[in-house]
Amino acid sequence: AGRPPGDPMTRPDAAALWPVYRRAMAVGARALAPHLVRFGRIAPRGELVDLGGADGTLAFQLARMVPGLAVTVVDRAVNADAFHARRAELDAPVAARFCAADLQEPGGLGPLLAEAGVIVASNVMHLLAPAQRDRLLAAIHAHAPPGCKLLVYDQFVSRDRVDSASCLIVDWLLCGHRFDCSEAEFAAELTGRYAEVRHKRVPGLPGAMVAGVVAR
Secondary structure, three states: OOOOOOOHHHOOOHHHHHHHHHHHHHOOHHHHHHHHHHHHOOOOOOEEEEEOOOOOHHHHHHHHHOOOOEEEEEEOHHHHHHHHHHHHOOOOOOOEEEEEOOOOOHHHHHHHHHOOOEEEEEOOHHHOOHHHHHHHHHHHHHHOOOOOEEEEEEOOEOOOOOOOHHHOOEOOOOOOOEOOOEHHHHHHHHEOOEEEEEEEEOOOOOOEEEEEEEOO
């Protein structure tokens, strides 16, 4: 219940898909992380919550770049072992934890979000149906403290590029949701709930970044 038709990660054969999913999420994390740090103005010694962070590859890369950053990775429970294995491989210790949750049902995320100074959602929004995306954004706004930064990276449509892959995608995991939102259009979705909303497309990255600050 609550999951879209065709969600492949709930099928009996999903165990074979999860390693592929984690590798896909890890691709480009090293290149993406410095852009997120600069664009998101991630401050040292804060609390970062990575929504849909899989095995923590991106979160650990961010922690490596930002002194004293503590990270919480939120994803389905099946990713917990991969998270702990990835953490064990780190050259230096990182304050990090894994919390099991399904972002399609964000109602239980309140206590985690309430601790966050920065919330990252990388390649997450295109996995959600519009109503699910709206519920997640509403939960972040309701529970994260005022001043908390929301930092989103995704495969947003580039309206001035006819070869923009996002124009045609039904998610690569075949979740069944067409994602044809530009970064400017997504930023408009944030306006009203969030302050200081801005977006940026960086040459060399296939997607774009959108940021906002919780204000209420």
